[in-house]
Amino acid sequence: MTALSVLVNSVVMIGMFWVVPTGLALVDGPRPPGWDPLRRAWPLLAVPGALALWLPRSGTATALAGAYALATLALALQAPARLMLTRSLRPSEIAVLSALVAPSVAGLALVAERASYPLFGFDLDILALTVPHFHFAGFAAALVAGLVSRTSDGPAARLAALSVPAGTLLVLLGYFVDDWAELAGAVVLTTGMAAVSVLTLRERRELAGDRLTRGLLAVSALVLVATMLLALSWALGEATGLPHLSLTWTAATHGLGNALGFAVCALLARRRLATDPTSPALLPRTELPA
Template sequence: MSPARTRHGSRDIAPSDASALLGGVLWLALVIAGNLDAIDQALALAPLVLVPLGIGMAATPPFPGFAGRLHGLAVTIQPVGATLFVASLVAPVNGLAAALLASPWVLVTGLLGVLALVRVRNRGATSVPESLVDAGLAYSVVGAVALVLFHLAMTFWFDPTIVRLTAVHFHYAGFALPLVTGLVGRSLETESSLYDTVAVVVLVGPGLIAVGISFSPVVEVLAVGAFTLAVTLLAGFVTVQVAPTRQRPQGALLALSSLALPVSMALAFGYAVSVYAGGDGLGLRIPAMVRIHGSMNAFGFALLGLVGWRLAVPAREA
């Protein structure tokens, strides 16, 4: 890792930041109007606010060449894709019509996935922080496709709620967590074996958890357990070594964000173990888990973390 450089906000608002601000206003209006249930609140927050914030910080400074053009196109069409994504959740339509509304978001995230591949091809996989940023960009397309499948009732052997929650999972554990972890790595001035170890788990964890949920309860429990341990170590690392080096407002947001994640994941791990052992999931049903675990991930971790890093963005390494 090279010595970190930090980009503070300029007087001119970036298009991605403007999209996040307007998206936040739309999201708040929909919540106040009662148009979004607990799952949809988390789902809508991601394309409207979190993804534009994240992709703006990923390209700090701007990507060169073809990668820069891909990024610019994704930023340009992101507000349209996000708005139609949310329309698919709240409009009085379902089935094919809802899937068509959600489909432009597949295009947006597909561009981000291609961007990630181009960056890896140009750079190689030598930078841990940048590999995490690229993983976050690529994982987002899985969440977009999952929502389209949900609208089409193509749930295969799963309960429809699981497919819907998969869309949430890959926008948070898939997009937000790797990207935030990558920004943590960008901010480090020296190598850290602890960071590198945690980064590997964050990199592969979302996929392993999805595989476990799909095919093997044992794999699910092991993957969630490893993921919980990794994010707990990450939280301690950020709180002790990263947050104190940042200016006070940013440091406070980063510390609060990092501490919310292991609490929510510990709850998820306990729930998974309890269900696997034949228990009642700690006495919590899926709706309660969505409210507690989901809200802590969406608002406690992802929103606070991405807003916190936006106050002073570590520059990319390559």
């Protein structure tokens, strides 16, 4: 197992065990039947997926990945169920719905990668990187974009809520087309992330009532700008041939920073906002996972 594999697997486990259930606990509005049991059981449902990451590619690893993929599919089915309850396609709601679907893409990629099957012609390294991408850019970033956009009705909020999921989808479609299409997706995604950063800094000023929460919001906003510039640089280099970091170094810098510096810090901050009775935050006060 390479150093990159160890890094990617460790990051994916954070996404599986903590990011997904913590993010789900921050979603307000009507909850379809099965939402709370699924959220509470998620760390247990993530165990087969985590085991599959560390086992050699084999039938056993594929079966374990398949069990996790079924859990991600159950989460994806919460999206149409929620839509039937909310009957809303507001930008913030679109971001939340896309977040619910994103882990299923990661689950499918994990099954294919563990089975040594080049799904849609993608090599195994790309499939392996798709797993963290759709836990963090697909799920966490879209969810945070939806949450921050609920505190504002301005253009930046709508831009963030729509362009983060759209950019993630365009990057995925770019894999099927060419490097220029992938670059276009990276531009859209970076634009949306920049809007998230601006809104997060506004939240830091207007909503955060303590130093730690303000610090977490600041770190998540500033790290987000740096990591997305790295991703944009890589996509530009792939399309034009300009010098850029290798895929390994991009995963180690952009990927790790996006996961820990942005997603984890952003969700920790919003968890604090949601449970602080003195905070003026507009986020829901929901039961949070232990």
